[in-house]
Every structure is written in structure tokens, then in C-alpha cells.
Amino acid sequence: MFQVRFWGVRGSIPTPGPSTAGVGGNTSCLEVRCGEKLIILDGGTGLRELGNELLKGEPLTASMFFSHVHWDHIQGFPFFVPAFVPGYRFDIYGGKNLSSTLAETLAGQMNFPNFPVTLDQMGATMLFHEFDDGQLVQLGGDVTVRGLMLNHPDGVYGYRIEHDGKSIAYCTDTEHREEPDAHVLELAASTDLLIYDAQYTPEEYTGETGGGSKVGWGHSTFVEAAKLAEMAGAKRIVLFHHDPMQDDDAVAEKERRCRELFPNSEAAREGLIIEI
Numbered sequence: 001m002f003q004v005r006f007w008g009v010r011g012s013i014p015t016p017g018p019s020t021a022g023v024g025g026n027t028s029c030l031e032v033r034c035g036e037k038l039i040i041l042d043g044g045t046g047l048r049e050l051g052n053e054l055l056k057g058e059p060l061t062a063s064m065f066f067s068h069v070h071w072d073h074i075q076g077f078p079f080f081v082p083a084f085v086p087g088y089r090f091d092i093y094g095g096k097n098l099s100s101t102l103a104e105t106l107a108g109q110m111n112f113p114n115f116p117v118t119l120d121q122m123g124a125t126m127l128f129h130e131f132d133d134g135q136l137v138q139l140g141g142d143v144t145v146r147g148l149m150l151n152h153p154d155g156v157y158g159y160r161i162e163h164d165g166k167s168i169a170y171c172t173d174t175e176h177r178e179e180p181d182a183h184v185l186e187l188a189a190s191t192d193l194l195i196y197d198a199q200y201t202p203e204e205y206t207g208e209t210g211g212g213s214k215v216g217w218g219h220s221t222f223v224e225a226a227k228l229a230e231m232a233g234a235k236r237i238v239l240f241h242h243d244p245m246q247d248d249d250a251v252a253e254k255e256r257r258c259r260e261l262f263p264n265s266e267a268a269r270e271g272l273i274i275e276i
């Protein structure tokens, strides 16, 4: 089994409400199943619902990989109920920013007076692993996770997960440059599934529409997704990290335009499950 399930697909801030209910309003969180192994990518608000689903089963061990610690990737963590339950164990991987470790940042968002419970009051076993650029993590069996730094304010890791001769690449919160990003190409090389930051349309990115240029904000477009997938020989694209300004129709239009460039592509929606 090699399966990806999308629990949160929105970028920057949750977007509840009727105009976004089809795509879903939760921020970044993916569940990846590789045989017996459970990998969680990012802890945006989608993590809360994943946690509720996990509670239906027995306590388990999972590995969590954080791309980075911007709010939309960590905000679900204080509401991730399994982390409060003894018996669960989480191996938590992520980079260090300039001033603090991943553990300090996750704890920081729960510090008084921002939250009533602290990280060390959570009952599950949590082991923090500091992640370095280019590191390969062996999770047992044939499951590996490799991470490379991408282009984003305060830094970000993209990850490639391999299992059973197949792979997925998770490259969110990254901005394209004029030259294609060698790290994206490496993570996405011949991958079965490229999940890519397509927050903007090209017009939104340049500022032609949507209230000003987004150049330098650390996000990319579906056109770059198609270009990079083509160059890397990726088989399939999921457009990810939708801009909060995009309602369901806008995301569908982005998907339609991307399919003109790269037919095997689709927009991430909450609840989407892909068998690799």
C-alpha cells in the first residue's frame, strides 16, 4: 500500500465558508501510508481532523515531517488529540530556523498566554529530530524520506518519500526562479506524484490581478508546476496550497488551465485520496 490522503490543502490561512467548501478550508496536512508506516506531512489545521480519524483506531507510532514552521503548517498541532494520549508515539522531523528548534517553535505557539496547555503537558511520546539539507531518513522496511531546501522566506524543506519502487514529491511553499530549481527537479525526478505549490495563477503572481505583485512571497504557480513536472519526468501533478482568495470556482479554473499544459494534473481537495 502506498497512499496519500489530503486533509488540508489551503495556503496561508484557513478559509471556512460556503464559497470554499468544495475544495476545503483547512491548511496543509497530508497522510501518507506506506505499508504499515504512517507519515504525516505538515501540521496545518487539517491535522485536527486527521487526529480525530486516528483516534478511532489503536494508539500508534507515526513520523511527522514539517516542511517549515509558518503558521499554516503548525497551527493544527495543539488540536491534534492523539498527541495528548499516552501510548501514541510521534517522531517529529523538521528544520531549525535562525533562532529556535522545531520543538521550541511548536512549544512556542502554545506558550502562555497564547494557549492554555503547554507542549510538555501533551501525553504522547514525542521525539524531535533535527533535519538537515539532503538528509535521508530510513523509516524501516523500504520506506525512505529525503529532504532538500527549497526557496521560501525563513526556509523550507521539500520531501521525497519512496516505497515499493515508487515515490511522491512534496514541494510546497516554494517560489520558482528564472532557472528551474535543481532541488525541486531532484525531488521530483521520475516521481509518480508531484505535489507542488500552485498558490497563484501567473496573473495573480505578477500582480496583473488580485491586488499587487506576489513576487518574493515564496509561492509559485500552476504554470511552473507543469514546467517542472515536465522537466523532471513526473507522472502526475497535484496543485497544492491554494491561495485564500481563491474560491471553489477559481481553483477549478486553475485546474482546467493546468490540464491544458499537463493533462495528468488536478487540484488538491480535502478528502482526495491517491493510490500511488
Ligand SMILES: [Zn+2]
Pocket (backbone or CB within 6 Å): 011, 012, 028, 070, 072, 073, 173, 241
Ligand atoms: Zn504555507
Ligand SMILES: [Zn+2]
Pocket (backbone or CB within 6 Å): 068, 070, 152, 173, 218
Ligand atoms: Zn510558508
